[in-house]
Amino acid sequence: MSDKTTGGRPGNPGNLPADPRSFIGRRAELDWLDKELDPGSGVHRLVGVVGAGGVGKTRLVLRAASRFRGVYPDGVWLVELSPLHTEGLVGLAVLEALRLADQSTRPVIEVLAEWAEGKRLLLILDSCEHVLADCVALAEALLPVLPGLRVLVTSREPLGLPGEWVLRLDPLPVADDAVALFADRAAAAAPGFVLDGGNRGTVESVCRRLDGIPLALELAAARLCELSLDQLHARLGERLPSPLDLLTSDDLDAHDETGPTRHRTLRTTIGWSHELCAPLERLLWARLSVFAGGFCLDAAEEVCAGGPLPAARIESLLARLVEQSIVLRHRTDPGRFRLLDTVREFGADWLRALGEEHAVRLRHRDHYRCMARAGYAEWNTGRQVAWCERTLAETANLRAAMDFALAEPDPRTALAMAADVGFLWRHCGCLRDAQHCLDLALAVDPASGPDHIRALWARGAVALLQGDLDVAADWAARCADAAKKQGDEVGMMAATYVTGTQLALRGRMSEAIEMLAAAPRLPAREDGFGAVQLQVRLSLAFAQLYGGDHDGARVVADEVRRASAENGECWAGAIGDFLVAKADLDRGDIGAAARNARTAIAGNSLLHNTVGAAVSLEVLAAAVVAAGDGHRAARLLGIGETLWGLIGRAQLDSPDLLATRRAQERRIRDEIGDKAYEQAYDEGRTMPYEEGLHYAANAT
Numbered sequence: 001m002s003d004k005t006t007g008g009r010p011g012n013p014g015n016l017p018a019d020p021r022s023f024i025g026r027r028a029e030l031d032w033l034d035k036e037l038d039p040g041s042g043v044h045r046l047v048g049v050v051g052a053g054g055v056g057k058t059r060l061v062l063r064a065a066s067r068f069r070g071v072y073p074d075g076v077w078l079v080e081l082s083p084l085h086t087e088g089l090v091g092l093a094v095l096e097a098l099r100l101a102d103q104s105t106r107p108v109i110e111v112l113a114e115w116a117e118g119k120r121l122l123l124i125l126d127s128c129e130h131v132l133a134d135c136v137a138l139a140e141a142l143l144p145v146l147p148g149l150r151v152l153v154t155s156r157e158p159l160g161l162p163g164e165w166v167l168r169l170d171p172l173p174v175a176d177d178a179v180a181l182f183a184d185r186a187a188a189a190a191p192g193f194v195l196d197g198g199n200r201g202t203v204e205s206v207c208r209r210l211d212g213i214p215l216a217l218e219l220a221a222a223r224l225c226e227l228s229l230d231q232l233h234a235r236l237g238e239r240l241p242s243p244l245d246l247l248t249s250d251d252l253d254a255h256d257e258t259g260p261t262r263h264r265t266l267r268t269t270i271g272w273s274h275e276l277c278a279p280l281e282r283l284l285w286a287r288l289s290v291f292a293g294g295f296c297l298d299a300a301e302e303v304c305a306g307g308p309l310p311a312a313r314i315e316s317l318l319a320r321l322v323e324q325s326i327v328l329r330h331r332t333d334p335g336r337f338r339l340l341d342t343v344r345e346f347g348a349d350w351l352r353a354l355g356e357e358h359a360v361r362l363r364h365r366d367h368y369r370c371m372a373r374a375g376y377a378e379w380n381t382g383r384q385v386a387w388c389e390r391t392l393a394e395t396a397n398l399r400a401a402m403d404f405a406l407a408e409p410d411p412r413t414a415l416a417m418a419a420d421v422g423f424l425w426r427h428c429g430c431l432r433d434a435q436h437c438l439d440l441a442l443a444v445d446p447a448s449g450p451d452h453i454r455a456l457w458a459r460g461a462v463a464l465l466q467g468d469l470d471v472a473a474d475w476a477a478r479c480a481d482a483a484k485k486q487g488d489e490v491g492m493m494a495a496t497y498v499t500g501t502q503l504a505l506r507g508r509m510s511e512a513i514e515m516l517a518a519a520p521r522l523p524a525r526e527d528g529f530g531a532v533q534l535q536v537r538l539s540l541a542f543a544q545l546y547g548g549d550h551d552g553a554r555v556v557a558d559e560v561r562r563a564s565a566e567n568g569e570c571w572a573g574a575i576g577d578f579l580v581a582k583a584d585l586d587r588g589d590i591g592a593a594a595r596n597a598r599t600a601i602a603g604n605s606l607l608h609n610t611v612g613a614a615v616s617l618e619v620l621a622a623a624v625v626a627a628g629d630g631h632r633a634a635r636l637l638g639i640g641e642t643l644w645g646l647i648g649r650a651q652l653d654s655p656d657l658l659a660t661r662r663a664q665e666r667r668i669r670d671e672i673g674d675k676a677y678e679q680a681y682d683e684g685r686t687m688p689y690e691e692g693l694h695y696a697a698n699a700t
Contacts, residue, residue, distance in 0.1 A: 013075035013688060015097060016066055017331040022184055023063050025177030026056070029167060033064035036165060037122065037150065039071065044165035045143055048153045051169035053342035054215030054266040057154040058126050060169065065124055065152065074119035074148075081135075082127040082341050083293035083396035086403055090134035092432055094123070096395075099689065101610035101647045103431055103465050109141045115645065120148035127341055128155035135159060171212035178212035179203050185221035186229075189323075193224060202233050209236050215342065216269035222325040223276065236272065270346045273326065283309050284317045285326055286354060289347035290364045293396030294330050294338040303363045336393070361404050368394065368401035369413070372420035379427070380530035382568025385606050391424045392608065395433070398425075402437045411444040412451070418442075419454035423528045426462050427571055429608055434462045448482050453491040456482060457532065460498035469502045476502070493519050494532045501539040509547035516540040524563060534560050534572035541579045545586075554583040574603025578616045585619055585626075594623040602697040605690075614643040617696050618657060625664050630672040631680045637665065638684025639692035646689075 033049075036042040049057045065076050079097040081090060091108030102111045128135040136159050139151055153159060158166045172178040182203055183195040195203060206229075210216040223232055274282055287304035288295070295303075297315060305311035318337065321327040326343060330336035339347065351357045371394070375387040391398070398421055405414040418441035425434035438459040446452060460475030476498035483491030496519045504512035519536050537560045545553035557579035564573030577600035584593035597620035604612035621636040640661075644650045651657035669677045687695060 014069055014072075015075075015077055015099075016062060016069065017078070023059065024181045024184060025172050026060055026063075029060060029169065030064055032167060033061070034067065037064060037068055037152065039120065039150070042150075044163060045150045046139055046153075046159070046161060046164045047150070048155060048158050048164055048166045049169055050155055050158055050166055052156065052213070052266060053345075054213050054340070055169050055171055056214040057169055059214075061124055061126070061152055061154055065122060068122060072120050072122045072150075074116075074121040076122045076124070078124045078126060080126050080293075081131055083399075084131055085292060085400055087131065087134060089399075090125070090131050090138055094125075094138070095432075099610075099646055101429055103467065103611060103647070105435070105466050105468050108432075109138065113142060113145055116142070116146050116149055118148065119146075122150045122152060125151065125153045128153050128159070129157060132157070132159065136161060172207075172214060172217075174204060174207045174212045178207040178210075178214075178217060181214060182207055182217045182221050185218050186224050189222045190224040193229075199229055202229055206233055206236060210269055211266075213266050213269070215340065216266050218325050219269060219273045222323065223273070225323060235276070266342060267346060270343060273324065274346065274350070277324070277326070278317075278320075280309055280313060281317050281320055281326075282350070283354075284314060285321060285343075286347045286351040287356070287360050288321075288327065288339060289344045289351055290357075290360050290400075291339075291397060292400040294333075294336045294393075295397070296336050299367055299397075300337075302367045303360065306359075306363070333393070364397070365401040365404045365408075365417075368398050369405065369417045369420075372398065372417060372424060375424050376420040376528045378526060379423070379528050379571075380524070380526045380534070380567050380569050384569045384571060387424065388428050388607050391428045392430075395425075395430060399433065406437070406440050411441070411446045415441045415444070415446050415455055416451040419451050419458055420528075422455065422458040422462065426458055426465065427531075427607070429610070431462055431466055434458065435466070438462065448486065450486075450488070450491075453479060453482050453486070453488055453494070454528070457491065457494040457498065460495070464498060464501055464505070467505075469505055472498055472502045489520060489522060490525070490529045490532070493522065493536060494529060497532055497536045497539060500536070500543070504539060504543040504546070509543045512543040513540065513547060516543060524567065526567070530567070531569070531572060534563055534569075537563075538572055538575050538579065541576070545579055545583055550583045550586045554580055554587075557583065570603050570606055571609070574600050574607070574609065574612055574616075577603060578612060578619065581616065581619045581623075585623055590623050590626045594620060594627065597623060598697050601693060605693045605697065610643055610646055613693060613696075614640060614647060615657075617643065618651070618661065620696060621664055622660065625667050628671070630668045631676065633664065634668050634672070634677050634680035635684035636696055637661070637668070638681040639687060639696055641681075641685050642687070642689065642692060 033047070036044055036047050049061050051057050062078070065078075069076055077097050079094050081093060084090065084093060091112065094112060095102060095108060098115070100111065100115055104111070125135055125138075132155065135153065139159060139161060142149055143151065158164055172181060179195065179200070183193070186193045206220060207217060210220060220232060220236070227235065274285065277285065284300075284304055287309075288300060290303065291299070297318065300318060301311040301314045304314060318327060322329065322337070327337050327339060330338055348357075351360060371390070375391060378384070378387060402417060402421055405417050408414065418437045422434040422438040425431070438455055442455055442459060456475055456479035460472050460479060463469070463472035463475060476495045479498065480492060480495035483495055496515060500512045500516040503515065516536055516539050522533060524530050524533055537556055541553045541556040541560065544556065557576045560576040561573055561580065564570070564576060577596050581593045581596035581600055584596060597616050600616035601613050601620065604616060617636060617640045621633050621640060624633040624636060651661055665677075672680075684692065684695075
């Protein structure tokens with residue numbers, strides 16, 4: 001079977017994770033997928049791998065797709081859907097997986113279709129069964145208009161669309177692959193274990209009792225760290241206690257068209273693993289089921305502790321669950337943990353049976369509510385980058401906690417949380433999430449107060465970045481009115497920022513300058529409103545710069561950079577670097593423009609601000625062109641093409657930026673020739689995202 005990864009371009013994009021575990025069996029299934037996923041031979045553009053939970057669907061498709069990393073020039077992309085708990089988020093999950101920094105209010109399908117037009121890529125929708133209707137709608141909308149798109153899905157049932165090619169994944173054959181998988185995992189759990197003639201019969205019997213289901217085999221093999229093979233075999237034959245009957249009843253399997261008997265076998269095996277756990281391990285397992293996407297130790301200690309389970313015991317109990325393969329370490333972050341869907345579902349059933357679901361979800365909400373409040377309180381400090389990383393890592397949990405808060409009869413708590421979470425999401429690029437939670441929280445119209453003002457400001461600030469200027473102006477007016485009634489000077493400044501910025505973005509520079517320059521200069525704060533204070537000055541510098549006052553803009557932007565450095569923050573400082581670089585370029589100081597643009601790119605990269613990095617790269621490319629290095633400038637334009645492609649709006653649809661971009665290209669072609677330009681440009685365009693930004697930030 002050939003390895004397809006050798007045929008693609010260098011730097012091919014994608015986000016497939018590495019799997020450190022060995023892959024056993026499935027040769028025929030891999031051959032089928034190899035043919036169907038090959039753009040040169042496959043005839044089906046929608047392929048579904050369908051099977052019961054735990055049968056190995058995800059590992060199979062990841063193994064198959066990894067062979068095509070170099071074949072699809074625009075990438076092989078994994079979209080993990082299991083963390084989603086509400087409808088309507090599948091498209092957003094695809095945007096996030098593709099790293100599209102869309103900053104508009106357009107329908108997600110429209111954004112995806114526009115970005116993918118003319119591209120060739122493979123999209124993997126993993127774990128579709130609980131959001132099946134959304135996945136069907138996505139495939140129905142995109143496949144007819146994007147001939148270069150192939151979609152590979154895993155689910156417990158097919159999407160049911162015309163032209164869908166379905167591979168129904170059965171358990172592993174017992175005599176061969178199931179035994180090999182069990183032996184491999186047994187050797188990992190119990191070093192020294194060797195499959196031989198003396199124990200093969202027992203191993204085959206174990207595999208047969210487990211129906212050859214991979215997850216069941218792995219859970220059983222993990223028990224060999226404390227049981228002998230004979231003890232394991234004997235325990236599998238024991239009758240499970242009656243509480244498990246509740247968890248394997250017919251109603252749990254009624255929706256599973258892939259085979260209720262096998263589904264019951266898996267749940268019985270999980271129940272057997274559950275029965276072998278110590279009581280506190282079982283309790284922790286149940287409580288961990290409230291996490292979405294993953295969790296870290298400190299979150300588990302705070303959310304899961306209580307009653308007979310002290311926080312001090314959770315670290316050791318979590319380690320035990322990892323040893324037993326109940327809990328897995330995160331694929332890319334060893335400090336985070338996750339539960340497989342079927343294992344999490346089992347734990348959630350037990351949590352409901354214990355009558356603890358609401359209480360534990362309440363603690364989950366409060367943990368992430370406090371996390372968001374701390375992030376807001378420390379945003380204008382040296383902790384800012386760490387808070388950005390944590391916000392992005394915990395997006396699934398923040399969504400789940402925010403949804404729970406909005407569903408509770410406590411509008412004040414929901415509003416306070418939305419103000420904090422919406423602020424963080426706004427600054428970390430999650431604009432659609434921010435808009436959603438703020439709109440729902442503000443719709444309740446609670447009594448005015450500090451949280452209400454913060455939420456009003458955050459909603460207006462989100463609209464600014466989305467380019468929805470009329471909406472931004474409306475929220476700014478509401479914020480100003482609420483702040484004035486309460487005598488909140490900082491709240492009034494926040495409203496001024498939104499109003500003044502939307503004026504500048506409309507091209508009404510003199511009005512914007514007058515309003516923003518009149519904002520009071522209050523002592524800088526460390527929280528989110530401290531960030532607003534810096535952003536008022538940034539907007540003033542922007543209006544001055546594009547209003548023709550280059551020297552005045554540089555003075556104000558330099559002031560922001562100094563304040564940013566004093567506070568240790570990065571978000572405002574990186575934008576200040578961009579504005580200073582642009583002012584330097586306009587004044588003819590090419591060396592300073594290049595230095596400051598590189599600094600701006602590095603700062604924006606730390607906060608995953610693709611738009612900030614892209615506009616800064618435009619300035620750098622112009623400076624490099626002016627300095628006479630055409631080859632490097634062409635590479636930078638190629639890198640910029642990648643960034644603008646992720647944003648979805650080339651040069652933000654600005655006529656000035658587009659004209660500047662075209663002028664740069666003409667100048668480079670004149671200097672180095674068309675052939676050299678195309679080669680250097682393609683070198684930049686095919687660099688992976690991080691590599692391209694590193695190259696730009698360190699170009700000398």
